[in-house]
Amino acid sequence: MSIDIGGRKLTPTGEQPPVAQSALSQVTPAPGTGRLRAAARAVRRGYHPYAFIAPSTLLLIAFGIVPIALALFVSFTDLDLKGLGDHSQVRFVGLENYTRLFDDPLFHRSVLNTVIFVGLGVPGVLVVSLTVALLLNTATTRLFRWLRALFFLPSITNIVAIAVVWGYLYQTDYGLLNQLLSVLHIDAVPWLDDPETSRFSLALMAIWRGSGLNVMIFLAALQAIPTEYYEAAALDGAGRWHRLRYITLPMLRFAIFFVVVTTLIAWLQFFEEPFVLTNGGPLDATTSVSLFIYKTGFNHFEYGYASAGSFVLFLIIIVVTAIQFRSRRAELDA
Amino acid sequence: MTRPATRSRRNERRATALVLLIGGLLFAAPFLWSLSSSFKPRDEVLDVPPSLIPDNATWANFARLVTELEFGRYLGNTLVVVALSFAGLLFNAMAGYGFAKFRFRGRNTLFFTVLATMMIPVQVAMIPTYLLLNEAGLTNTRLGIALPTLVSAFGVFLFRQFMTTVPDSLLEAARLDGASEARIFFRIVLPLCGPILAVQGTLTFIAAWNTFLWPLIIANDQNLYTLSVGLSLLRGQNSSDYGLQMAGAVFMVAPVLVVFIAFQRYVVQGFTTSGLK
Numbered sequence: 110m111s112i113d114i115g116g117r118k119l120t121p122t123g124e125q126p127p128v129a130q131s132a133l134s135q136v137t138p139a140p141g142t143g144r145l146r147a148a149a150r151a152v153r154r155g156y157h158p159y160a161f162i163a164p165s166t167l168l169l170i171a172f173g174i175v176p177i178a179l180a181l182f183v184s185f186t187d188l189d190l191k192g193l194g195d196h197s198q199v200r201f202v203g204l205e206n207y208t209r210l211f212d213d214p215l216f217h218r219s220v221l222n223t224v225i226f227v228g229l230g231v232p233g234v235l236v237v238s239l240t241v242a243l244l245l246n247t248a249t250t251r252l253f254r255w256l257r258a259l260f261f262l263p264s265i266t267n268i269v270a271i272a273v274v275w276g277y278l279y280q281t282d283y284g285l286l287n288q289l290l291s292v293l294h295i296d297a298v299p300w301l302d303d304p305e306t307s308r309f310s311l312a313l314m315a316i317w318r319g320s321g322l323n324v325m326i327f328l329a330a331l332q333a334i335p336t337e338y339y340e341a342a343a344l345d346g347a348g349r350w351h352r353l354r355y356i357t358l359p360m361l362r363f364a365i366f367f368v369v370v371t372t373l374i375a376w377l378q379f380f381e382e383p384f385v386l387t388n389g390g391p392l393d394a395t396t397s398v399s400l401f402i403y404k405t406g407f408n409h410f411e412y413g414y415a416s417a418g419s420f421v422l423f424l425i426i427i428v429v430t431a432i433q434f435r436s437r438r439a440e441l442d443a
Numbered sequence: 444m445t446r447p448a449t450r451s452r453r454n455e456r457r458a459t460a461l462v463l464l465i466g467g468l469l470f471a472a473p474f475l476w477s478l479s480s481s482f483k484p485r486d487e488v489l490d491v492p493p494s495l496i497p498d499n500a501t502w503a504n505f506a507r508l509v510t511e512l513e514f515g516r517y518l519g520n521t522l523v524v525v526a527l528s529f530a531g532l533l534f535n536a537m538a539g540y541g542f543a544k545f546r547f548r549g550r551n552t553l554f555f556t557v558l559a560t561m562m563i564p565v566q567v568a569m570i571p572t573y574l575l576l577n578e579a580g581l582t583n584t585r586l587g588i589a590l591p592t593l594v595s596a597f598g599v600f601l602f603r604q605f606m607t608t609v610p611d612s613l614l615e616a617a618r619l620d621g622a623s624e625a626r627i628f629f630r631i632v633l634p635l636c637g638p639i640l641a642v643q644g645t646l647t648f649i650a651a652w653n654t655f656l657w658p659l660i661i662a663n664d665q666n667l668y669t670l671s672v673g674l675s676l677l678r679g680q681n682s683s684d685y686g687l688q689m690a691g692a693v694f695m696v697a698p699v700l701v702v703f704i705a706f707q708r709y710v711v712q713g714f715t716t717s718g719l720k
Contacts, residue, residue, distance in 0.1 A: 159541075258707055
């Protein structure tokens with residue numbers, strides 16, 4: 110029995126026992142110096158998988174796991190610009206940052222704004238993307254393929270470029286939207302200058318941007334529905350509405366769930382649109398929780414306080430997602 | 444008897460196409476409007492009513508991006524970030540291979556950890572990641588800008604899924620021939636991954652080109668700004684120069700548009716499987 114071959118056999122295949130263990134069992138019967146050499150070879154073999162996974166895994170841990178722990182740790186301190194330069198200046202303040210958050214009117218405001226954005230955005234994205242997908246699914250001609258690409262385009266376009274363009278469209282005096290409205294003799298709308306309107310304007314832009322991706326997800330799901338279902342329903346005399354209501358929508362249940370959860374998580378983190386377009390204004394009407402965190406950290410340099418905000422947002426996202434999954438499970442069980 | 448039915452079906456399809464065309468036009472309008480406006484001279488861009496097609500089309504706005512503003516430099520910085528993220532793509536492929544084709548202690552735990560990082564919201568990691576890079580002395584460096592998004596858990600996952608289909612016998616044969624593990628990976632495994640590399644490569648380019656949050660946070664020095672941060676700065680500093688702003692936007696969007704048209708199939712496939720933005 111050649112150890113060499115054994116050593117080679119160990120490494121790659123799926124069904125074999127882990128390298129470290131089997132290396133030992135292979136090595137034991139071999140006598141003398143051959144044993145040592147074989148062991149060395151087995152150890153070297155054992156390194157390979159770690160060498161392959163190390164760069165990605167270490168980076169993902171450094172930028173995926175460590176930050177959450179660090180945010181929690183820093184949120185109990187008063188870390189600021191001074192403390193950043195000299196760690197001895199940093200004090201532990203217990204839950205002070207958290208109690209301050211719950212008394213901060215701007216944080217309350219940002220939570221409320223985020224809830225409004227989610228309330229506008231999630232149903233908006235769902236309705237627009239589902240409608241477009243259902244219409245696009247009616248044919249597969251070249252025209253429809255081009256339209257599909259067109260609806261997708263905003264999803265891969267840089268957010269700053271989008272915000273710059275929409276900022277011009279929304280401009281009160283020269284913007285295209287108000288110029289079109291004036292043709293219809295409708296008064297100019299203060300798209301970004303009025304607190305109530307500006308939230309709606311940002312949401313509209315984000316719905317435009319976010320729908321295309323979900324159109325693709327719905328189209329993929331629609332194409333997976335077996336045509337036999339529709340044929341059987343047609344034989345039974347089911348009309349278009351009934352087919353939509355009793356076949357299409359139930360078959361899309363998972364896709365709808367997926368879109369709602371991912372859209373919800375994305376909109377809870379609503380950041381770039383208000384950052385570029387309104388910087389949270391007017392009168393903080395578009396300051397989302399993420400923007401609040403950004404400004405606290407990078408404009409006021411209160412890293413401890415900002416970390417507390419980050420952690421609260423993290424908990425909100427986890428709780429909301431968990432509720433979604435639970436309600437889906439309840440739905441499946443029913 | 445079937446004839447009226449097919450005719451009504453055809454009319455229906457036409458109506459659907461019409462509704463979609465109008466919707467498509469509304470979706471495309473912001474792009475077309477910015478393209479048109481980017482070629483307008485300063486006074487024409489503020490015309491009431493506006494001209495749909497520029498009367499006196501000019502490249503002046505684009506020229507000013509490079510001469511008066513630092514868009515040439517921003518472009519260079521963006522390309523550095525793109526190049527670095529392709530190194531990240533290689534790391535993803537390596538990790539995918541490691542998780543797919545080797546058995547080793549801690550594999551399942553590590554793979555689960557990798558997947559778990561997908562659930563961490565970016566905005567939550569913003570402050571601590573900055574603090575982390577600051578401790579490492581990497582703020583205000585190009586590496587620091589690229590590092591937080593260099594590798595992607597989803598990329599690792601997709602590579603792993605794909606590489607489990609590479610037959611073990613192929614790797615065995617190469618090992619018996621005395622090929623080193625690195626050689627096997629680069630000469631046998633990677634060339635088999637063409638389709639997934641195309642998808643991931645396209646997505647990597649688009650994500651790196653569009654990157655905004657990290658350069659915004661990590662780069663204080665304007666010399667390190669990427670295009671998106673530079674464009675954001677332009678909007679703040681030239682708030683009423685819409686022709687210039689639109690030229691900046693077109694400058695950013697055009698390359699992605701070209702890549703999208705050329706690799707549409709891969710882009711759509713990649714985004715629908717990942718469901719990521």
